[in-house]
Amino acid sequence: MSTAVSPLAPKHIPDLPEIAGVKLATAEAGIRYKNRTDVLMAVFAKGTTVAGVFTRSKCPSAPVEWCRAHLAGGSARALVVNSGNANAFTGKNGREATRLTAALAAKAVGCRAGEVFLASTGVIGEPLDATKFAPVMDGLIARAAPDAWEAAARAIMTTDTFPKLATATARLGPATVTINGIAKGAGMIAPDMATMLAFVFTDAPIAAPAMQGLLAKSVVDTFNAVTVDGDTSTSDTLLAFATGAAAARGAPQILRANDRRLAGFRKALHAVLANLAEQIARDGEGARKLVEIVVEGAVSKRSARRIGLSIANSPLVKTAIAGEDANWGRVVMAVGKAGEPADRDKLSIWFGDIRVAHRGERDPAYDEAEVSRYMRRPEITVRVALGLGNGRDRVLTCDLTKDYVAINGDYRS
């Protein structure tokens, strides 16, 4: 599926450290792709907790329903992810496929099926032949290793042009704990959720409800503040697994999300999620520019978010940026269509540090040549000040290019 690597890709793929209690392996199950890995299996030590946030689609995939149903158990021993087929809108067959996959993994790992978490990404509506996992399952368990992070991130890619990894450490009591994350995009990315798939792993001993609270809060300004095309997937999944292995090094057991000892961990988790979310925007299908939309002076943060998304999802704004055209009139249009309080005569707009519009008119000092130079950069910030209140928000997106159309016009064929 993937073509040339996005010009917005990070310069280096980060080298993720091992996390005690997590082992990873990948395989070629031949779900859809040929000559590439398409299954990721993560095996977790006993006592690993799990939390998750999922798509708000009214037509979620079978794996999303599976995960939702088993999240209450709070315990995870394995994660199985396949690329190539989303197992979405596959009816009874789809539910059967999740049951079979979980049963195969549970047997291989030696755990309950409800401790196996699942995610699938790829085409919607085609039956997933889960029997293809059977021949590779024992090999996955046998090969599982603590250092296979990049291979893991590669196995879950679909139209992604680069694997997405991030890591951070934090102090938790006397111990240093690690948070690793992997994710994949790259189209059908919209709040809420804006992931497609992201998996976070830590050795911190954090109870499932506490991790759930941390995740729910942190997605708001990370994955949920990213949009590529405004199209919400049926499969968006963010799962976090905490092995608790750092307890052996003195890290305290955390039961509640508001525990004060979590200050550092909360920040590190947010950094990992923000990093992965930005990589998703950097790998938006056909993207040539990373676009940051900052909205200030709205009546509330919620209103600022809606205006930011209206701008970020506007095909006319996105194509103008693709054309390196500082067409701020389209930003005005997108503010106006958001349906949120806005007063044209108080509105100001900047591209980078250059104010192009001020209080409802073109800025008198507007210099088209200066703005045009700015628009040639690979990373563009559009800032809108509404002058109404203190509501502020930030949304990440990318431009809309002919390549987006090409990628999505030919995806299945």
Added chain:
Amino acid sequence: MSTAVSPLAPKHIPDLPEIAGVKLATAEAGIRYKNRTDVLMAVFAKGTTVAGVFTRSKCPSAPVEWCRAHLAGGSARALVVNSGNANAFTGKNGREATRLTAALAAKAVGCRAGEVFLASTGVIGEPLDATKFAPVMDGLIARAAPDAWEAAARAIMTTDTFPKLATATARLGPATVTINGIAKGAGMIAPDMATMLAFVFTDAPIAAPAMQGLLAKSVVDTFNAVTVDGDTSTSDTLLAFATGAAAARGAPQILRANDRRLAGFRKALHAVLANLAEQIARDGEGARKLVEIVVEGAVSKRSARRIGLSIANSPLVKTAIAGEDANWGRVVMAVGKAGEPADRDKLSIWFGDIRVAHRGERDPAYDEAEVSRYMRRPEITVRVALGLGNGRDRVLTCDLTKDYVAINGDYRS
């Protein structure tokens, strides 16, 4: 701006009859374009009534504010439309430009400025030099003729590839009355309003409040059911002018929109608006396919509309159709993201008459080759049955092609 004529254009440009009390003229004012007409002037007989529906943008253009302010008067003697500059987000300068344009026209026609209606379409945020209308105004009045319909429709075009005209007649009492309409698109077209600009003219003697009621009702399933890119313009304007000249032939004076004698007129007006709205979808920027989305079995018409627009505005659905790919999984995605009641396991989807998905699964009789043949047609119908209630709606859109990106990446440059 325009390139090759859209392959979806009607085979013939209709020949519109004269309407007593309406004269039209066009001119080259050099607002932005060279060597083409960019001003339309319509002059109306005394006693002409006016009604209008406008964009819901919170950042409307100066002409939209001008029209809104003067609609209450209910009387129109002139309409001045320019293409090339939208006079939107132009602040005090923009208000000054509308005042000057109306004053120039009022002086030339011999009426009050408040009887002059205005519309502008084109780039947002650039000052409109209304003094450019002065040298052409007297010539416009002198040349105004009852048969210049096609020239009128051409003068208001921007990225349109063909002029949009429609006509119909109706019985009103003992008389036959005529309704003529012209419109222009072709991007930044989204509910509500989905026009950019449309003007309707009739000789029926209909009071302004009655016409307002008729318009407000008829736009719901015509202009407001069309979307090209989901981007609502700052300038969307639909104005209707009724000269009342048919009263001389015995047509009764109509004071209320619910007058029973309006049955035929209502139908004819709806036909004209529906025809123009469809032409706008047929000329969506870069469009190669006209796409009809039918949603049935929703909990309400309102819910069906929202689901229909979610499908019609989905970049992934639109690019799939551009690629002639019957990717109904993306239709499922768009249903799911609409936020409206939907039950995956009751959902069925058709492309044309071919059922591709049934009750949450791929249709067992699904034949990819048959659907692929259907997708090669220039006009595609996607039908979704939700199985929840009796809500039904229909939305028109077009596909999303590389040409849309090209047109909108290069619009200003």
